[in-house]
Each structure stands twice: as C-alpha cells, then as structure tokens.
Amino acid sequence: MITMNISLPDEMKAFIETQIAAHGYASTSEYLHALIREAQKRQAKQDLDAKLLEGLQSPASELTDADWDGLRQRNFERSPDLRGH
Template sequence: MNISLPDPLKQFVDGQIAQGRYSSVSEYIRELIRADEKRKAEEELETKLLEGLQSPKSALTAAEWSSIRKEALSRIATPRSRR
C-alpha cells in the first residue's frame, strides 16, 4: 500500500518519528488506524447504550443472559485481527 502526503503532513510524520514516538512511518499509520478503530467502536457502544436507555424496560431470561455472556467471552477470546 502506498500513501501520498503533502509536504507539511510528511514533515509532521517525520517529526513524530524523529522525536522517537514511533520507529517508522508504518508504525505511525498503524497507530492511527487502531485509534480510529477504537473511536468508532466507542461511538457504536455509545449509540447502543443510548438506544437501550431510550427503549422500554424488559426483563431478560436466563437464556438471554447466557447468550450475552457467551458472545462477550467469545469476543474477548478472539484476536483483534480476526474481529
């Protein structure tokens, strides 16, 4: 994958590397992508929480709790790259 940047952005990235914050341009880009993934996941969670707060209350069955727990444990066990 090739990425073209205007000179000011390239100089900024090079400065980040020169300061020792990152060892390469690839590491810097990977970090940006991870941060974007995290931000989007947090936005999705916030949206779902707000939807839940605005929905009518209902009791969950034992089977529903079990299903939720199973899915959560599966997500924890799945490596990030496979999600």
C-alpha cells in the first residue's frame, strides 16, 4: 500500500473529522477509502450505462448459427435439468 500526503483547507479537514465521527470510521484513511470505493462504483455504473446506451443505439444485427450454438451451450452449462442432474 502506498502513502499519500494531501493538503486540505481547515474547513475540509473539519468536515472530514465530522464525517468520521458521524459514520463510525476508524480513521481518515478508512473514510477516504470509502469515498474512493463509492467513486469507483459510480464510474463503473456510468461506464456500463454508456456501453448499454451505445448498444441500444447501434443497428440490430442477425444472430448467426455460431451465436445460437454459443447461447445453447451456455444455457446447457448453467441448467442442471438439461444435463440430467
């Protein structure tokens, strides 16, 4: 793990200390880790939304025999009923 030093105005430091106390974080590092994790989740959701929108806006294409074979294989692998178990 790497250590980073940052400079903050007094108002931000006070805000962070209030958040730590109010939400039960053990340290400033724990609080910042939580903020970064949430930012990563938001970014991942935005990325996924953008890809889904791109897919919806692209022209439809026909499934090939290979596409259907792949779908059947995945369903077969996921379904115990189809495997006789």
